Amino acid sequence: MSRAVAARRVAFDTLRAVHESDAYANLLLPAAIGRAGLSTADAALATELTYGTLRRQGTYDAVIAIAADRPVTDIDPGVLDALRLGVHQLLSTRVASHAAVHESVELARTAGGRGAAGFANAVLRRVSRDTPGDWMTHVAESARSDDEQLGLLFSHPVWVVRAFRRALAAEGRADELEALLTADNASPRVTMAALPDLADAPGDARRTPYSPIGFRLGGGDPDALVRGSGGRIRVQDEGSQLAALALTRAVPVTAGERWLDLCAGPGGKTAVLAAEALRNDARLEANEISPARAGLVRQALAGVPMDVPVSEEDGRTRAAEAPGTYDRILVDAPCTGLGALRRRPEARWRKSPSDVPALTQLQRELLDAAIGALKPGGIVAYVTCSPHLAETAGVVADIRREWEGALEEVSAREVVTALAEADPGLPAQADGSGRTQLWPHRHNTDAMSISLLRRV
Known part of the structure; x- marks a missing residue:
């Protein structure tokens, strides 16, 4: 297994534990990186893939639902995590498209077999045909309300979007909502x-x-x-x-x-x-x-x-x-x-x-x-x-x-x-x-x- 593949596997396993066992990525990921013996560069890749996918999960689920023409709740959870990981690489990283698709398809294969691999391959190739900007337009058009649109584009549940708006309005700063949602999706600096x-x-x-x-x-x-x-x-x-x-x-x-x-x-x-x-x-x-x-x-x-x-x-x-x-x-x-x-x-x-x-x-x-x-x-x-x-x-x-x-x-x-x-x-x-x-x-x-x- 190449080091980059190992980093993707660590990220995938962490996502599965987060979604299956309510694990916390900040506690689980460092130990998984240590067990895998990842280099500094590959540990950084595993960290970016894990946290980036979790932060943007709501947006990626909307993309997957459009590309797959089905609700994400109808997709096997393990296959869905492989797809999320693939979509993150295609839309938000500089990872080559062929590598992102191939490795994510292999992860889907381990989760659900040959049929799952074929399904994942079709979905990810559909995603790769449009630009990230195009996909944000598709996602925005799928929303049923302004708040849902914000939630999908910035990957926050609608109720959280509304709670944040009210809290900012209490300071006369409701116009800062998008800046806050953007900040939530950025990696925090180490203090x-x-x-x-x-x-x-x-x-x-x-x-x-x-x-x-x-x-x-x-x-x-x-x-x-x-x-x-x-x-x-x-x-x-x-x-x-x-x-x-x-x-x-x-x-x-x-x-x-x-x-x-x-x-x-x-x-x-x-x-x-x-x-x-x-x-x-x-x-x-x-x-x-x-x-x-x-x-x-x-x-x-x-x-x-x-x-x-x-x-x-x-x-x-x-x-x-x-x-x-x-x-x-x-x-x-x-x-x-x-x-x-x-x-x-x-x-x-x-x-x-x-x-x-x-x-x-x-x-x-x-x-x-x-x-x-x-x-x-x-x-x-x-x-x-x-x-x-x-x-x-x-x-x-x-x-x-x-x-x-x-x-x-x-x-x-x-x-x-x-x-x-x-x-x-x-x-x-x-x-x-x-x-x-x-x-x-x-x-x-x-x-x-x-x-x-x-x-x-």
């Missing part, structure tokens, strides 16, 4: 964090514009740098860094404060909180309901020389057990994850509008419990990696009504702007709140929402 007072960025690094602990490498291997630092330097989105720093730097820290990271997994924000606690003589505790993710939290804390106990409870129970105890609590709540579709593109196909009510109920209960665990004057940071208004402004508004007279808002927008070296351009929200909403197309971060509430 690093140097834990404060524990590590420094390399001399050739470029500082990030918003987080004071963030940087991007001028060159070199990020994994090698992380390993060499003992975990004190880590790969971490700038929005994630800011979510933790907004809590620790919202107001000056008093020595001896007690902090809690209520939903800590996988531990990136916990590590930043721990470094901040260490430098300010505060104490940090962490909680994560999932034992596997709790293990990741402990690994993330390995580079911080302080004892951070990690409990494994439902966050609502954990907070209820300690009323009036903490000075600062981070609630990085379970959410739809719509803010991280650049990194986890398959997530857009796994969530539906019906998931939102249960999530917002859980979010409200976690935030309510966290506020009950605050001391008077204590601050909670409510964070979601989602811009969906029901998960952000809606949850906070509900909680403020429930705790009427007992809460005041600290402007996360002002806190984040003060942290930043460059103006992040964070406008007021339509509801008049001080909530911060970061965006991939404006800030090159995940679409992180941050609200700060003080108990009074």
Whole structure:
């Protein structure tokens, strides 16, 4: 098997696992590349094929349906993944058409036999006869509404398109919808964090514009740098860094404060909180309901020389057990994850509008419990990696009504702007709140929402 063929096979196997077993490509792909012994160039090819196909899956399915003259639901799933991989190479890469068709047909053969190979060959040759621009015209013409057209062209479910439009409109920026959808389909740049007072960025690094602990490498291997630092330097989105720093730097820290990271997994924000606690003589505790993710939290804390106990409870129970105890609590709540579709593109196909009510109920209960665990004057940071208004402004508004007279808002927008070296351009929200909403197309971060509430 040639190396390029091996790279395609790794990509195909990863796609199958994502669609058959709900695996996550970001966890599965690196291990698959290692097992296959791919070179750096072929690992890059496998990565591009996997993520590019997942990001553009909605568009490619529309192309396949037109070329095959049948719904993609009528196509064997293994054959469909081979077709998606082939269409990605034909429409979005510089791979030679004959190679893209031949290798994808062979993958279809392994998935469904000779008949599947013949079918795949016919479909892919039909696709190869038109230009990418022609196919976008065909796809646009197949849509039944303007929102469906956007969803097909930019490979997002229609309900996500509508949720994004509403969230942007809350800032008076509804005209940026296509820019946001485009950014979701681009590969994110690798951003690093140097834990404060524990590590420094390399001399050739470029500082990030918003987080004071963030940087991007001028060159070199990020994994090698992380390993060499003992975990004190880590790969971490700038929005994630800011979510933790907004809590620790919202107001000056008093020595001896007690902090809690209520939903800590996988531990990136916990590590930043721990470094901040260490430098300010505060104490940090962490909680994560999932034992596997709790293990990741402990690994993330390995580079911080302080004892951070990690409990494994439902966050609502954990907070209820300690009323009036903490000075600062981070609630990085379970959410739809719509803010991280650049990194986890398959997530857009796994969530539906019906998931939102249960999530917002859980979010409200976690935030309510966290506020009950605050001391008077204590601050909670409510964070979601989602811009969906029901998960952000809606949850906070509900909680403020429930705790009427007992809460005041600290402007996360002002806190984040003060942290930043460059103006992040964070406008007021339509509801008049001080909530911060970061965006991939404006800030090159995940679409992180941050609200700060003080108990009074």
